[in-house]
Amino acid sequence: MISNNGTSGSAAPTAAPLGANGHAHRFEEVESVTIRFAGDSGDGMQLAGTQFTNTSALAGNDVATFPDFPAEIRAPAGTLAGVSGFQVHFAATDIHTPGDDLDALVAMNPAALKTNLRDLKPGGILILNTDGFESSDLKKAAYKTNPLDDGSLKGYKIIRVPVTKLTREAVKECGLTPREQDRCKNFFALGLVYWMYERSLETTLRWVREKFKKPEQLPTMEANTKSLKAGYNYGETVEVMPVQYKVGKAKIAPGTYRKITGNEAIVLGLVAATQLANKPLIYASYPITPASSVLEGLAELRRYGVKTFQAEDEIAAVGVAIGASYGGAVGVTGTSGPGVCLKSEGIGLAVMTELPLIIVDVQRGGPSTGLPTKTEQADLLQAMFGRNGECPVAILAAQTPSDCFDIAFEAVRIATRFMCPVFLLSDGYIANGSEPWKIPVIADLPRLEVKNATQPNSDGWTGTGHESGAEGEGGGAGKFLPYRRDELLARPWAIPGTPGLEHRIGGIEKQDVTGNVNYEPANHEHMVKTRAQKIENIALTIPDLAIHGDADANLLVIGWGGTYGSITTAVERTRRRGLKVAQAHLRHLNPMPKNTGDVLKKFKKILVPELNSGQLSWLLRAKYLAPAEGLNKIQGRPFLVSEIEAAIEKALA
Amino acid sequence: MAASSPLPTLTTKDLTTDQDVRWCPGCGDYSILAQMKKALGTLGVPREKIAFVSGIGCSSRFPYYMNTYGFHTIHGRAPTFATGLRLANPDLQVWVVTGDGDGLSIGGNHLVHALRRNVDIKVLLFNNEIYGLTKGQYSPASRIGTPSKTSPGGSFETPVRPLSLALAAEATFVARTIDVDPQHLVAILQKAAAHKGSAFVEIYQNCKIFNDGVFEYATEKSVKSDNVLYLEHGKPMVFGKDRNRGIRLNGLKPEVVTIGKDCQLDDLLTHDEVAEEPTLAYLLSRFAHDDSPTAVNPFPEPVGVFRTVRKPTYEEQLNSRVAEAITKKGKGKIEDLFKAEDVWTVE
Numbered sequence A: 001m002i003s004n005n006g007t008s009g010s011a012a013p014t015a016a017p018l019g020a021n022g023h024a025h026r027f028e029e030v031e032s033v034t035i036r037f038a039g040d041s042g043d044g045m046q047l048a049g050t051q052f053t054n055t056s057a058l059a060g061n062d063v064a065t066f067p068d069f070p071a072e073i074r075a076p077a078g079t080l081a082g083v084s085g086f087q088v089h090f091a092a093t094d095i096h097t098p099g100d101d102l103d104a105l106v107a108m109n110p111a112a113l114k115t116n117l118r119d120l121k122p123g124g125i126l127i128l129n130t131d132g133f134e135s136s137d138l139k140k141a142a143y144k145t146n147p148l149d150d151g152s153l154k155g156y157k158i159i160r161v162p163v164t165k166l167t168r169e170a171v172k173e174c175g176l177t178p179r180e181q182d183r184c185k186n187f188f189a190l191g192l193v194y195w196m197y198e199r200s201l202e203t204t205l206r207w208v209r210e211k212f213k214k215p216e217q218l219p220t221m222e223a224n225t226k227s228l229k230a231g232y233n234y235g236e237t238v239e240v241m242p243v244q245y246k247v248g249k250a251k252i253a254p255g256t257y258r259k260i261t262g263n264e265a266i267v268l269g270l271v272a273a274t275q276l277a278n279k280p281l282i283y284a285s286y287p288i289t290p291a292s293s294v295l296e297g298l299a300e301l302r303r304y305g306v307k308t309f310q311a312e313d314e315i316a317a318v319g320v321a322i323g324a325s326y327g328g329a330v331g332v333t334g335t336s337g338p339g340v341c342l343k344s345e346g347i348g349l350a351v352m353t354e355l356p357l358i359i360v361d362v363q364r365g366g367p368s369t370g371l372p373t374k375t376e377q378a379d380l381l382q383a384m385f386g387r388n389g390e391c392p393v394a395i396l397a398a399q400t401p402s403d404c405f406d407i408a409f410e411a412v413r414i415a416t417r418f419m420c421p422v423f424l425l426s427d428g429y430i431a432n433g434s435e436p437w438k439i440p441v442i443a444d445l446p447r448l449e450v451k452n453a454t455q456p457n458s459d460g461w462t463g464t465g466h467e468s469g470a471e472g473e474g475g476g477a478g479k480f481l482p483y484r485r486d487e488l489l490a491r492p493w494a495i496p497g498t499p500g501l502e503h504r505i506g507g508i509e510k511q512d513v514t515g516n517v518n519y520e521p522a523n524h525e526h527m528v529k530t531r532a533q534k535i536e537n538i539a540l541t542i543p544d545l546a547i548h549g550d551a552d553a554n555l556l557v558i559g560w561g562g563t564y565g566s567i568t569t570a571v572e573r574t575r576r577r578g579l580k581v582a583q584a585h586l587r588h589l590n591p592m593p594k595n596t597g598d599v600l601k602k603f604k605k606i607l608v609p610e611l612n613s614g615q616l617s618w619l620l621r622a623k624y625l626a627p628a629e630g631l632n633k634i635q636g637r638p639f640l641v642s643e644i645e646a647a648i649e650k651a652l653a
Numbered sequence B: 001m002a003a004s005s006p007l008p009t010l011t012t013k014d015l016t017t018d019q020d021v022r023w024c025p026g027c028g029d030y031s032i033l034a035q036m037k038k039a040l041g042t043l044g045v046p047r048e049k050i051a052f053v054s055g056i057g058c059s060s061r062f063p064y065y066m067n068t069y070g071f072h073t074i075h076g077r078a079p080t081f082a083t084g085l086r087l088a089n090p091d092l093q094v095w096v097v098t099g100d101g102d103g104l105s106i107g108g109n110h111l112v113h114a115l116r117r118n119v120d121i122k123v124l125l126f127n128n129e130i131y132g133l134t135k136g137q138y139s140p141a142s143r144i145g146t147p148s149k150t151s152p153g154g155s156f157e158t159p160v161r162p163l164s165l166a167l168a169a170e171a172t173f174v175a176r177t178i179d180v181d182p183q184h185l186v187a188i189l190q191k192a193a194a195h196k197g198s199a200f201v202e203i204y205q206n207c208k209i210f211n212d213g214v215f216e217y218a219t220e221k222s223v224k225s226d227n228v229l230y231l232e233h234g235k236p237m238v239f240g241k242d243r244n245r246g247i248r249l250n251g252l253k254p255e256v257v258t259i260g261k262d263c264q265l266d267d268l269l270t271h272d273e274v275a276e277e278p279t280l281a282y283l284l285s286r287f288a289h290d291d292s293p294t295a296v297n298p299f300p301e302p303v304g305v306f307r308t309v310r311k312p313t314y315e316e317q318l319n320s321r322v323a324e325a326i327t328k329k330g331k332g333k334i335e336d337l338f339k340a341e342d343v344w345t346v347e
C-alpha cells in the first residue's frame, strides 16, 4: 500500500476534507492494505480483527484473514507465548491470501511487538499502546531496553497512543470495574484503525448493540460503544497521522455476499448438501483443535434437522457416524490428525462394509500433539494409506475457505453415490481464515439423488452363493444381495427397517454379491481389487484437471489444499513480470482426475509447493513417474507469496 | 403399526439364517441364540425392525445367525455403531452382543458412556471370563487364580464386576441370567426388550473349551440353589435348597442368615428393582461366589433384574431438542442459514 515505499498499489492523494478540528486531512488511495492486530490472548485481538474484516467486506473490499493464536488458552499475561494475532488483508482488487508482510501493525504490549515486528514492512505503520510498556511488561517479553526509546524502531512510522489510559477515561462513567474497563482497550484501538482507513463504525456498533442487548449488559454495551468512538475521535482530533488511507471497492462479481471461514463453510455445505439430497445429517465428533468449531456450528442447527453427537472419544465418533450411515443418514465425523489415527480402524470397517462416511480432517502441525493451533498439510499420506490392509478411500481437499462449501457437497455426493468413506481435508489456515463468499442461489446447487434399496435384487443373478467356499445363503428369486453392484461398482444402500431386505454386514471378508463370510483366496483378491476399482471409478464422475496461466509454459506449479491462494498469487505476479508459468490445483487427491498424467507430461518442470516434506510430490512421482520437485515448508505457517515467487523464478532461471 | 393389525409372531425358523453356526460344540452361545429367537418371537416386533450389532469375539458372531438386520463391527466398539444406528433410525430395536473381552476390556469406555447416556440399546454381555476366539487368554473378568496361556500359575488381577460397573455408569436396566436356564433367560431378554433406555444384561456363558465349568456352582443342579439368589421384585431375598436362608442388612453390611434361627422372614431384605437410587442393586452386584473352604456363610450370586428405572433416553432428549428448536424458530431453510451472518450485495 503505502506511497513512500511503493510496494503495492498506486497512491493518489485526493481532495482534503476538513477534520473535526478544522485541520485538513490528506487522503491516499491505495490498492490494498495488510494490517495485523496483536496483543495478549486476553486482549480481544481476534474480535477486533473480525470486526475490522466485517466492516471492510461490507465496504466492498475483497478480504482475506489469518488468525494466529497460541496453543495455551491463557498463557501468562504479557508473555511471548500468550501473543494472539489477527491479520486482515483488504483490497480494491481480487486477492487470494491474507498478505505476506504488514503495512500496519497494532501492538498492545511488548510481547506482541517482539513476536510480530519482523513481519512489518520497512516504513510500515506501528501503533503502540504506550501504557503497555512498563518495565515489568518489558521484562516478560525479554526486552533489555525499552524499544519505545532505544531507537530500535527507527525505520517505522510509530504512532504512540496511551490506549489503556484513554480507554479508562472514555468509559469511566459506565460503572465498570477497572478490569472490565481495560477489556474495552481493543475497541479503542479498533476505533483508531477505523479512522486511519476511513471506515464507518456502523457495523461494529450494530454488533455491540446485538451482543450486549440484555438489560444487565447495558454498561458493557455503552462502554464498548464509547471506547470505539473515542478511538476514532482520537485519530481525528489528535491527527495521529498526516494522512488517512482509502481502499476502494473491489470489482467483485455481482451477487449477495457474506464473510465465511473454512469451518463455517463446511457446516453450511454439509447441511445444504444433505437437505437437498433429502437425507438426515448426523455429525459425531470429539472436540479437537482446529476442528471443534464444525461441531459447535452444527450443534446450533437443530432446527435444520441436524443431529450432532459429542462422543466419548475419537473412536466412538467414527463408530457413531458409521452406525448412522448404516441407519440411512449421512454419517460424518470431524477431527484433526491425532483423531484420524484413532479412527483408522473404523474407517477400515466402512471401506470393508462399503458404507458412506465422511471424515473431515482439519489438519494441524504434527506428528503427535504437534502444533495444535498451527497449520500444516501433512495428513495426505495418512488419509491415503493410514489403515491396515489395502484400504482405499476417496480423498478431497478444499483450497480456500469458501471452497470448503463446495467440497463438502462433493464429499456427500461421492460417499452416497459410491458407498465409501471420503476424506475431506482442510487445514488450520483455511479453517480459521475467512474471505467473502458469494451466497449461492439454491436452485443452482447440485441436487444429489440418493437411492436406497427398496426391493429384493436377486433377479437375473445366477450364482448360488455357495461357490468359492462361501458360508451361507444362496441366490434365488426374491432375495436381497447386499453386494450386488451397479455399473460403477457401488453396492445398494438398504436401510434397516426396510421389510424383506434383512441382511448382515461386517468387517470379515465377504463374498461379492451375497456378502456372505468368505475366506477363499481368489475371492479375497477379487474383493480387494473390486474395492480399489470402485474408488478409481470415482474419476469417471469428476472434472478434468484444469491448467491455468500459460499452457505452453515449461513450468507447471501444482498444489493441493490451502496453498491455493499463495500459489495463485505467486503465479499471477510472476506472469505479470513476463515469466511463463502454468498452474494446476488438485481438489480430488484420490482418485486424481483422469487427465492428471497427461497434464504432468506437458511440462518439463513441475514445482509442488506443500506445507509438508513432499507428500503430493511423492504421490505424483509414484503414480505418474513425473519429475515433481517440492517446495516444502514445515513451520506451522502458510506460504508467503514471495517464497513461491522465488521458487518459480529459480526454477525458470 | 396400526392398532388393529395383529402383532406378528416370529418362529425360530423365521429368525434363522442359513449361515453355518460355527461355535464349538457344547458352547453356551447355542442356548443363548435359541432363547433369543424364542424371546423375539413373542414381542410383536417385525423382523425388519430388529438389528443386532456386535464387536469381535466368539459372541460377536451372533448377528450372522439372526435373520434380522445385523452389523458385525470392530473390537469393543459395538455400542458406538448401535448408538449411531439409533440416532438415525429410532424405530429400530437395537441389540448389542458383546463379551467380557470386547465389552469390558477394549470397549470398556464405550460401554460406560452408552449406559450413562441411556441410549435405547440392549447390551448383552456374554461373560465366559476368558478370551475364546483368540484361544484362551485370561480376561478382565477372569476370577483371581484363573489359569490361562497368558496367566501361568493363575491370574492375579482384580476382576471387573460387570454389574457394578454398569450401575456405576448409571445404567437404567441391569440384570443377570445364565445360559443354561432357558426360562429365566427368555424372561430376562423379554424384560430387557421392553425397557426404554439402555439395558445391560450379563449372561453367564460357559466356554466349553477354555474355561469349562467356571459357573458350575450356579448351574449344577445339586448345588445351584445354595449358590444362586433369584431376585424377585417386592419379595424377601430367600435362597437355599430348603428355602431357609436369606439376606439381612446389618448396618451397611449385608449378611447371610438362617430363617427361624437368626431371624424371621420379615427381617430379610426385600428386593426393590425400581428404587430410584441404585444403592441396593450395587450392594447385590458385589455378592460373589466364594468356594474357599474357610468361607463362612458365603453369599449367593443374585440373578434376575437388579434395577429397572425409567429415565428419558438419549434419543428422546435429542429429538425433543430438535422439535423444540423447530417450534421456537420454525423449520430451518437453507436460504436463511446462508444469510445468518451480515450480508452485502454487489450490483
Ligand code: SF4
Binding pocket: B022, B023, B024, B026, B027, B028, B029, B058, B128, B132, B133, B206, B207, B208, B209, B210
Ligand atoms: S471358544 Fe468357548 S466361547 Fe468360543 S465358541 Fe468355543 S466354547 Fe464357545
